[in-house]
Amino acid sequence: RRQQHDVVIIDTAGRLGVDAELMKQAADIRRAVDPDEVLFVIDAMIGQDAVNTAKAFQEGVDFTGVVLSKLDGDARGGAALSVASVTGRPIIFASTGEGLDDLEAFHPDRMASRILDLGDILTLIEQAQAAFDEEEARKVAEKLASEQFTLEDFLDQMQQIKKMGSMKKMLGMLPGAGNMKQQLENFDEREIDRTEAIIRSMTPGERRNPKVLNGSRRLRIARGSGMTVTDVNQLVQRFEQAAKMMKTVARGGVPNIPGMGPMGGKPGASSKRGNKQKKGGGSRSGNPAKRAAENAGIVAQAPTGSGFGLGGAPQPSEADLAEIQKLFGKS
Template sequence: MFDNLTDKLDKAFHILKGHGKITDVNVADTLKEVRRALLDADVNFKIAKDFTTRVKEKAIGENVLTTLQPGQLMVKIVKDELTELMGGEVSGVNLSGNPSIILMSGLQGSGKTTFSGKLANFLKTKKSKKPLLVACDIYRPAAINQLHVVGEQIGVEVYSEPENKNAVEIAQNAIKHAKANGFNVVIVDTAGRLAVDEEMMNEIANVHAAIQPQETLFVVDSMTGQDAVNTAKAFNDRLNFDGVVLTKLDGDTRGGAAISIKSVVNKPIKFIGTGEKMDAIDVFYPDRMADRILGMGDVVSLVERAQAQYDEEEARKLQKKIAKNEFGFDDFLNQIQQIKKMGSMKDLVGMIPGAGKALKDVEINDDAFKHVEAIIQSMTPKERSKPSIIDVKRKQRIAKGSGRKIEEVNQLMKQFDQMSKMMKMMQGGAGKNLMKMMGGMKGMN
């Protein structure tokens, strides 16, 4: 996420780090590189120029030239300004109606239909809501089918009228259906086009006027950069939407849309899409995103994801197994599954401060655990529960069954043994305190 921008900003700040005396010239050179980095990320020229001007004014006011650590202070000022540029505060979704109506808008291909499903899943699992998805794309039968597939995947009902070619009627009928059947959130997926045109804008404006949604969200593909910002302005002029959704942030995005869209339309970014899975959705926190752009990681989001998978009862059972020296490969496999549920490996690594930079040239993909899982699944139930019985002959069979080399089986056994010893050591006071802390932190954020 924003790897190129992060690298260029890091090089810009390097000018101020350990290069003798800090001068007005050094600060000017740093900000020149910062502006260049923003322009390369497809940020509008005026926004980039105004941004560096504000940073320079604050830097002078904070006496950057006379401080002992000018580089760090400059990074802090840039971080604060980036946070402000992207909205400053986190902005939640309005769920005040009964039912709450959320209208999705955006161009074709922006990920609108997929995100409608992600949002429904988010509200169902995180907010305990009963959502109804509504298929109002009357031009693409594939869009209706896609929404039904998504709905089935997440266990959410989809309302559609394939023969009806009036989007306003479909939306109104869906709301009646929701009221009659106890749905408390209605998410209306509308038609998009490859470009902004009058027919599409008239149709979505009519739907908007007819159903009076509590929340209108504009979904935009973050990989389209400055074009995304221009499209957002065209939609906002017509719909006056409430917030922006940035999709495909897990792709090779330059970051221009995330950084500049708020200042152009003066509407907050509310959600981001970070992958293809239905749970790959995050609330947008400007300060956390600024940290990630500057290569500082995002520990708070990482902890939140870990807590979402943390089960106190399972943790207690695991503690007992470790105490009795009964921790086996089934338990190890279960821990791997918990990590995988937290999101893509690349995204998780990016949340660890410094890890993204340290592993910049290392290919990290979601198949990282595949060979480990294959080896464990080639073991018998007895071998998984009692790893100590795995001798050379068994290792050879496991290697053959998993399609891996015997050296890889040996390496996994060694790592498992080391981890078991470490977990056994953690059973002391430090380990118990850690478990208590994890339990206490749950839900505190």
């Protein structure tokens, strides 16, 4: 109060286990400063020992809330969640990195979704709403509707995405990301910067109309950005894929999303392959008993569902993440 500070944070020495001397030090600090809040920071990677440490800290110092840290590691934090039940203190914040932007409010339902590897779409949406300008988004939507999406717009969208934070972190929020840990680890955040360098090496006319990019122009762009002609070619391909996907959305359709298979389509339409019948299976028996047996066989072959979605739906794989990565980096 004397220094005109609104908030004062006192950080004590960390410990992974029970340390009587440090516990006494923390208790003395609490008595001396009489804080409004005492937060107990749990390492999400220490497993079941988190409960024992929390009990000891509650008995020796007591605390008003919990902060869950290191959720960006391999551990999902399941054991640490039991601390809230054992101590009766709520988990207030969760940390997924070292930066200030990596500290976020804790939501139990979203954490349960992460533990089950169902992703955290709500947090991803909130980050997008905070990063994207509403007026700019409206202008982009109008360009998509008129099919005038250019590399300049593509560059603007990439810069908006960068405001959302780490691309690796965002991809980790997608359902099934737990099956793609190795691919996520290999994801290079600098690919977006390289893509920006290539686009910025183009003239305004080339950005507005990539079809004019002949061999000599691509060579000039590659030299100007410090990249290769192959990199320039891949960027043009990624842009065409992204533009095609966005045009589909603008027209009210649903694009093919990596990991989710073909979606949408015109009512009543079906693939030619699906219309073909196997030999010997072109007709159904007129005998009621045989027909019932045929129906039972069809049901038995059908994929079953579960409480988490439709059966038979393929889980996202490393190949799916590679498709997403193509939009922002090298293939």
